[in-house]
Amino acid sequence: MSGEKSGRQPGAGSAQQDGPEAGPGDGAPVQRGDQAFRRRGLLGRWPEMTYGGALSFLRRNYSRDAAGADVVVSGVPFDNAVTFRPGCRLGPQAIRAASVQLAELKAFPFGFDPFETLSVIDWGDVHLDPHRPETVLPAIEAHAAEILAAGARMLTFGGDHSISYPLLRAHAAVHGPVALLQVDAHCDTWPDDGARMDHGTMFARAAAEGIIDVERSVQLGLRSFNDRDHGFEILTAPWIHRNGIAAALEVVRARVGAAPLYLSFDVDGLDPAFAPGTGTPVAGGLASWQALELVRGLAGLKLIGMDVVEVSPPWDHAEITALAAATVAHDWLCLLAEERGARRVGVGRL
Numbered sequence: 001m002s003g004e005k006s007g008r009q010p011g012a013g014s015a016q017q018d019g020p021e022a023g024p025g026d027g028a029p030v031q032r033g034d035q036a037f038r039r040r041g042l043l044g045r046w047p048e049m050t051y052g053g054a055l056s057f058l059r060r061n062y063s064r065d066a067a068g069a070d071v072v073v074s075g076v077p078f079d080n081a082v083t084f085r086p087g088c089r090l091g092p093q094a095i096r097a098a099s100v101q102l103a104e105l106k107a108f109p110f111g112f113d114p115f116e117t118l119s120v121i122d123w124g125d126v127h128l129d130p131h132r133p134e135t136v137l138p139a140i141e142a143h144a145a146e147i148l149a150a151g152a153r154m155l156t157f158g159g160d161h162s163i164s165y166p167l168l169r170a171h172a173a174v175h176g177p178v179a180l181l182q183v184d185a186h187c188d189t190w191p192d193d194g195a196r197m198d199h200g201t202m203f204a205r206a207a208a209e210g211i212i213d214v215e216r217s218v219q220l221g222l223r224s225f226n227d228r229d230h231g232f233e234i235l236t237a238p239w240i241h242r243n244g245i246a247a248a249l250e251v252v253r254a255r256v257g258a259a260p261l262y263l264s265f266d267v268d269g270l271d272p273a274f275a276p277g278t279g280t281p282v283a284g285g286l287a288s289w290q291a292l293e294l295v296r297g298l299a300g301l302k303l304i305g306m307d308v309v310e311v312s313p314p315w316d317h318a319e320i321t322a323l324a325a326a327t328v329a330h331d332w333l334c335l336l337a338e339e340r341g342a343r344r345v346g347v348g349r350l
């Protein structure tokens, strides 16, 4: 399922900056701008104005053809299931907009361009009718099933956290019960009768249905109290602050082992200082740098899918939250690029 070679990748390497640039080796004309719909092939990149152009995630091609794509990025603009402040239906657009600078240079700290080896498309947003709420979760699950059937992995932007439930159902249909790494302020395992549409209960339902293997799963960053742990390993935010991300990664690696790992990143796992743009903020959370260290430390695990949820642009300031969300997603893609042969090149003390 490797992507088609573009053959023209003047954006890679030294030609990324503005100004005169040598054409690629084959003498083809240099392309600039709006590669989200102008690029042929799924690999490589070329120069963009960071402040303009089509806002696909990381400037990848907009496409509804998952064949040949290693990863399909899509948005799920849905926030009917929130319990406090709404607005995260606008999350996918904001994450795409915040991703532009990450599409310019080689990835930090990896030292490679992930899109020389990893083919990624932006599928756009799943069309939903929030006024027929009974249709929403099945539509998300059907979307995910279609992508997974094409052999691609999914990177999905919410939307509120309830969207993880249909996504997990589709992933479990392919992989069996999956290990869940949930970064979150909240447990999201409050009582669920199987019919609720609630961003605070769906992991209790997922555990009860057996689509996640709680014995292999970790909730990380929590700072809300629940009398029941539902069998999850819970690493609270205070525990991480006292013990560090390296210790958290040891627990995660031991717990997950070789199981298929789905990463669900609720941006409210970050402290409100680092993610003000979310509907249910809780003080005392992770810093952006801790979240990035965590994601980068997942290399080598069986990474099957990721979602980033609860980014609510109306509550954001200076795109702080959207940028953090875009960056954790970008770094997860870099791990997949490493699987495909990209090699980390260190400059300076890393």
Ligand SMILES: [Mn+2]
Pocket (backbone or CB within 6 Å): 161, 184, 185, 186, 188, 199, 266
């Ligand atoms: Mn959550």
